[in-house]
Amino acid sequence: MYKLQNYINGKLVDPVSKSYLDNYNPANGKVYSLIPDSDEKDVELAYQAAKTAFPLWSITPKEKRSQYLLKIAALIEKNLDKLSLAESTDNGKPVKLAKTVDIPRAAANFHFYGTGILHYSANSHSMEDTAINYTLRQPVGVAGCISPWNLPLYLFTWKIAPALAAGCTVVAKPSEVTPMTAHLLSEICIEAGLPAGVLNIVHGLGGKVGNAIVSHKHIPLISFTGGTKTGEHIASIAAPMFKKLSLELGGKNPNVIFADCDYEKMLSTTMLSSFANQGQICLCGSRIYVEKSIYEKFKKDFVAKTKALVVGDPLRDDTKIGAVVSKPHQEKILSYVELAKKEGGTVLCGGHAIKLEGELSEGYYIAPTVIEGLAHTCRTNQEEIFGPVVTITPFDTEEQALEMANSTRYGLTSIVWTENLTRAHRFANNIHAGIVWINCWLLRDLRTPFGGVKDSGVGREGGFEALDFFTEPKNVCIKLK
Ligand code: NDP
Secondary structure, X not given: OEEOOEEEOXXXXXXXXXXXXXXXXXXXXXXXXXXEOOOHHHHHHHHHHHHHHHHHXXXXXXXXXXXXXXXXXXXXXXOHHHHHHHHHHHHOOOHHHHHHHHHHHHHHHHHHHHHHHHHOOOOEEEEOOOEEEEEEEEEOOEEEEEOOOOOHHHHHHHHXXXXXXXXXXXXXXXXXXXXXXXXXXXHHHHXXXXXXXXXXXXXXXXXXXXXXXXXXXXXXXXXXXXXXXXXXXXXXXXXXXXXXXXXXXXXXXXXXXXOOOXXXXXXXXXXXXXXXXXXXOOOOEEEEEEEHHHHHHHHHHHHHHHHOOOEOOOOOXXXXXXXXXXXXXXXXXXXXXXXXXXXXXXXXEOOOEEOOOHHHOOOOEEOOEEEEOOOOOOHHHHOOOOOOEEEEEEEOOHHHHXXXXXXXXXXXXXXXXXXXXXXXXXXXXXXXXXXXXXXXXXXXXXXXXXXXXXXXXXXXXXXXXXXXXXXXXXXXXXXXX
């Protein structure tokens, strides 16, 4: 069976323990490779390599750092098919989605920060004829980067690329559930000639490898994307150590649809914002609020379209819904459907596992699910399900829609559909979310800050904010007389 390896000090190496974990293909429920079951010993080796590489990497001219990043971007593009297949096999997502969204975006991350660093500048402040202040932005040191399984290479590189561009060296951990693209990235970095120790990738469990990174005395910065509960745990370790911390956490995003929207555009985009990647995108709109006058029409059309979605082999081009990421995750999603029923909800479609034929009969498939009749305050509407399950609820007034939209502990993104310009701006101003999409979804300009409010996280990634995060400002004040 194929064994993945850690990438430490420029080389692919076995874990110190020589122990491995099974890596499952969610499409058929079978183990298809083994991943290092690393521990704090491997993290220490990775840290030592990153520490040794830091002095030279941090003063490597940004033009040279940029060249390495652009080379990696080009190699990701060159390996599009291989990486897309790996991502689909690890995650269960349709390979077409990996090929058109995930992998191109991973290349774009390296491209964006490979060029962005060339235009990154710091401030100076003049105190008239008394003094001049200028701010140096210096790389923080060895950065710890930890990412989740839902958009494996896309989110992994969203951290690594700005860290490397800023002059940090990195110890990174991909999700143990989806490690293959990170492994292939190691091979790409070797091919790109990235100097040894600049990027180190340690595979393994969150409780062991992730914990060892977060609690490492000499890793001063943690960039984490994952669940809110894990974020809480990480903050409890990192905060007393005064680490710089960026936490991108869960979401329970509202999709608010007013009667004056462009209906067809709204309907087709709402299909995507509800079910893309089996609903396993932190940005999906899982609570749909619809103005009462169009509620019945929306319900009929949305349910019909949802029933028509093809659930099937992720490798087929006509598949819209692949497998969810793991057996425990499938069980968790289905348990929320049961909860919704207990809470008084009506399942309009889906709500059950799907057993495919032949080779894929043990895969983790769920019929896309629409539920109505739930109070906005119930657990189904308050907790993150992270699967192909959405609720629909009518509203009478804009105030009521806003109240329901803002009623959860989360505040990652929100979607608003209206052709009324004033209302669109007013709603965007009043909603508690880090991102508001008006008449669109998942449209990203990488220059803009990305992140959530409330329990969806702290800190912002994206744009120059990420370069700010991976550097430390130092003010120098020169007296002029
Ligand atoms: P988890 O929080 O379970 O895991 C995220 C990462 O943290 C994984 O690499 C995991 O390793 C690791 N980890 C787990 N426990 C620890 C620990 N004690 N110390 C350090 N690291 C640890 O999230 P999921 O992987 O389940 O991802 C889904 C979640 O991520 C959802 O809540 C989703 O909303 C959120 N998310 C947020 C995004 C955002 O931008 N705000 C974007 C994408 C997802 P392992 O896999 O081995 O457990």
